Amino acid sequence: MLTPIEKIxxxxxxxxxxxxxxxxxxxxxxxxxxxxxxxxxxxxxASLLKAGVTVLFQRTIFKARKALSAVHLGxxxxxxxxAFVNLFDVLEGLIPNxxxxxxxxxxxxxxxTIPLINIYSLVSDVMSxxxxxxxxxxxxxxxxxxxxxxxxxxxxxxxxxxxxxxxxKDSLIVGVFVIMHVTAHVLSQAYRLTEGADPFMPFxxxxxxxxxxxxxxxxxxxxxxxxxxxxxxxYLSRSKHTHFFxxxxxxxxxxxxPRGQLDxxxxxxxxxxxxxxxxxxxxxxxxxxxxxxxxxxxxCNRCQDVCPANFYQRPLSPSALEVNKRYLLKEATFxxxxxxxxxxxxxxxxxxxxxxxxxTCYACVRVCPVGNEPMADIVDIRRRxxxxxxxIDSGVQTALQSLATNGNWMGKGKRLxxxxxxxxxxxxxxxxxxxxxxxxxxxxxxxxxxxxxxNTKMVxxxxxxxxxxxxxxxxxxxxxxxxxxxxxxxGLFEQLVEQNMAAxxxxxxxxxxxxxxxxxxxxxxEYPQFGxxxxxxxxxVTLLKLFEEGKLTVKNKLSHYKVTFHDPCYLGRYNGGFxxxxxxxxxxxxxxxxxxxxxxxxxxxxxxxxxxxxxxxxPGERPAENRIKEALSTFEKHPSxxxxxxxxxxxxxxxxYSDAVKTTGNEGKIEVRDxxxxxxxxxxxxxxxxIVG
Ligand code: SF4
Ligand code: SF4
Numbered sequence: 089m090l091t092p093i094e095k096i097x098x099x100x101x102x103x104x105x106x107x108x109x110x111x112x113x114x115x116x117x118x119x120x121x122x123x124x125x126x127x128x129x130x131x132x133x134a135s136l137l138k139a140g141v142t143v144l145f146q147r148t149i150f151k152a153r154k155a156l157s158a159v160h161l162g163x164x165x166x167x168x169x170x171a172f173v174n175l176f177d178v179l180e181g182l183i184p185n186x187x188x189x190x191x192x193x194x195x196x197x198x199x200x201t202i203p204l205i206n207i208y209s210l211v212s213d214v215m216s217x218x219x220x221x222x223x224x225x226x227x228x229x230x231x232x233x234x235x236x237x238x239x240x241x242x243x244x245x246x247x248x249x250x251x252x253x254x255x256x257k258d259s260l261i262v263g264v265f266v267i268m269h270v271t272a273h274v275l276s277q278a279y280r281l282t283e284g285a286d287p288f289m290p291f292x293x294x295x296x297x298x299x300x301x302x303x304x305x306x307x308x309x310x311x312x313x314x315x316x317x318x319x320x321x322x323y324l325s326r327s328k329h330t331h332f333f334x335x336x337x338x339x340x341x342x343x344x345x346p347r348g349q350l351d352x353x354x355x356x357x358x359x360x361x362x363x364x365x366x367x368x369x370x371x372x373x374x375x376x377x378x379x380x381x382x383x384x385x386x387x388c389n390r391c392q393d394v395c396p397a398n399f400y401q402r403p404l405s406p407s408a409l410e411v412n413k414r415y416l417l418k419e420a421t422f423x424x425x426x427x428x429x430x431x432x433x434x435x436x437x438x439x440x441x442x443x444x445x446x447x448t449c450y451a452c453v454r455v456c457p458v459g460n461e462p463m464a465d466i467v468d469i470r471r472r473x474x475x476x477x478x479x480i481d482s483g484v485q486t487a488l489q490s491l492a493t494n495g496n497w498m499g500k501g502k503r504l505x506x507x508x509x510x511x512x513x514x515x516x517x518x519x520x521x522x523x524x525x526x527x528x529x530x531x532x533x534x535x536x537x538x539x540x541x542x543n544t545k546m547v548x549x550x551x552x553x554x555x556x557x558x559x560x561x562x563x564x565x566x567x568x569x570x571x572x573x574x575x576x577x578x579g580l581f582e583q584l585v586e587q588n589m590a591a592x593x594x595x596x597x598x599x600x601x602x603x604x605x606x607x608x609x610x611x612x613x614e615y616p617q618f619g620x621x622x623x624x625x626x627x628x629v630t631l632l633k634l635f636e637e638g639k640l641t642v643k644n645k646l647s648h649y650k651v652t653f654h655d656p657c658y659l660g661r662y663n664g665g666f667x668x669x670x671x672x673x674x675x676x677x678x679x680x681x682x683x684x685x686x687x688x689x690x691x692x693x694x695x696x697x698x699x700x701x702x703x704x705x706x707p708g709e710r711p712a713e714n715r716i717k718e719a720l721s722t723f724e725k726h727p728s729x730x731x732x733x734x735x736x737x738x739x740x741x742x743x744x745y746s747d748a749v750k751t752t753g754n755e756g757k758i759e760v761r762d763x764x765x766x767x768x769x770x771x772x773x774x775x776x777x778x779i780v781g
Contacts, residue, residue: 112325123376139340276309338384342459367471391452402445406462448697470576483703495566506562517559523596524559531604605659645677655690
């Protein structure tokens with residue numbers, strides 16, 4: 089189809105385009121390689137294959153925004169189809185008589201290929217229409233509806249180019265390109281239809297009925313369609329749409345270790361004898377995988393939608409963090425500011441206040457369709473901030489000092505840890521002095537907080553009634569360190585691990601049971617990094633097992649309660665502990681209603697990652713308050729006179745939500761109870777003691 093001069097021009101253009109594209113991707117790869125070693129990945133080919141399948145069916149995007157995700161799915165398949173369309177268009181341009189219209193009759197293909205040609209013609213024609221519709225929807229969303237989900241809070245640190253509309257400009261360029269490219273392709277096919285309509289090209293045939301056939305039109309449309317591709321491919325490597333290529337790779341190289349296991353503060357693997365300080369100050373202090381995150385980011389803000397800190401008006405947006413990383417890298421590598429690679433992250437990608445707003449709830453990582461880990465960056469930045477002497481919240485400072493001296497954050501003497509056990513009507517074994525089947529790791533809040541101790545005693549009474557052979561560590565137990573590590577105090581975390589490991593060493597037990605999901609998480613997922621490999625269970629699992637084995641029986645069904653259940657982040661989202669609490673509630677016979685945000689999508693109470701230690705309380709509706717309102721609106725859909733209960737399975741939640749009921753003025757409408765209180769009532773161990781405020 090193309091004239092010899094056009095062919096030469098096209099080949100020259102293709103070579104220049106390939107050169108720029110190669111330079112773009114080589115720059116990205118070189119930049120990613122500047123990052124620190126990441127934890128070793130196993131079986132990478134299999135992971136990449138799995139990621140390929142995931143991307144092909146766009147599985148990860150459906151975790152949120154289902155309707156838009158369906159449009160995105162169509163757009164994705166449209167673009168895949170267009171990879172073939174472009175290939176065939178090039179062949180049509182370069183090879184004389186290569187023409188697939190009218191079942192390829194000008195090409196005189198073998199008979200068996202004719203059905204394939206017809207399928208291709210139909211699919212490419214229909215997909216062209218769909219692509220135009222889908223891209224129009226996305227452009228309307230961004231530029232006409234101005235969807236708030238694509239914006240950031242005023243108080244979030246943003247790269248000046250993002251503030252000046254860099255993302256919108258990128259979207260506009262690519263959107264206009266797709267519209268021009270697709271329209272020009274269909275027109276080039278329409279101009280080819282010299283013999284009228286082709287039944288396998290309804291869209292092109294329709295345009296042919298308007299514009300007719302034209303040799304000149306065909307050439308012009310071909311150049312607009314394919315010529316544009318030669319410009320856009322190199323541009324993509326420099327734009328936010330790099331994610332077309334990087335997202336599948338990033339997903340294939342995503343975190344393989346358990347969700348609840350943070351990377352070490354200093355990489356275990358050392359390359360070329362490089363010395364590393366703990367955590368991250370500048371972008372190249374991040375593991376290479378988390379530099380790749382920035383290139384893979386779709387900039388969809390799904391992570392921001394689910395972030396409790398962002399909800400709480402704090403200056404934190406996990407998506408802004410990734411977007412800022414991306415713009416910093418672009419200016420440092422494609423622009424004229426290589427010095428930005430050495431700029432402090434707290435000045436360029438996330439503000440110090442935002443760093444300290446994260447609850448480490450993992451919601452951003454869970455929802456991200458491309459396997460990004462903004463939360464891990466935040467923990468690494470905290471680690472370095474602590475070492476560099478940044479000022480931190482006085483409440484956090486006090487908690488850390490107490491943890492260092494007393495092994496708990498509540499400023500209590502070590503010897504007081506087991507005092508609640510002495511007040512029981514039966515002895516609780518000291519697991520460091522006699523062997524036990526179950527070592528109950530009680531945790532700080534359950535051991536010291538007067539509002540929670542009645543529940544702690546109830547757990548002991550239930551275990552005792554069920555004949556469970558259990559013991560505790562008394563003064564030998566220290567805080568497990570989960571939140572200490574997430575605050576960034578890696579040294580103190582290691583000290584606590586050491587203390588607990590020494591205590592475990594003195595004890596004889598078969599498994600550990602915890603009441604606190606935070607302790608559960610670190611004992612199960614992080615102690616193995618330090619040689620502590622134990623079977624660890626949450627008390628909800630243990631209670632369920634005791635019922636299943638007939639060691640506990642429900643004497644009083646609790647059908648007079650209408651309840652909802654809050655999944656704690658460190659039990660549910662981190663460790664998949666969704667079933668046991670729900671099965672328990674079913675056994676107890678309560679009327680159960682699920683809140684809209686449940687299981688993986690549960691909304692954080694706002695206490696994690698050290699937030700519970702913060703001295704300053706920011707203004708605005710707190711996540712726990714919002715959650716209480718969610719529970720009440722769930723109950724409103726099921727009106728009855730039953731007592732309304734908000735059930736928790738974390739001692740910290742007991743405190744957080746009891747406060748939230750008061751601060752939202754909902755006392756009398758809803759009551760917060762630990763699941764153990766319901767179990768106690770059902771098995772007839774003890775009257776329910778109300779929480780003391
Ligand atoms: S871990 Fe939770 S609080 Fe922290 S950035 Fe992610 S969503 Fe926000
Ligand atoms: S980090 Fe993930 S969820 Fe957040 S904006 Fe980027 S792609 Fe979307």
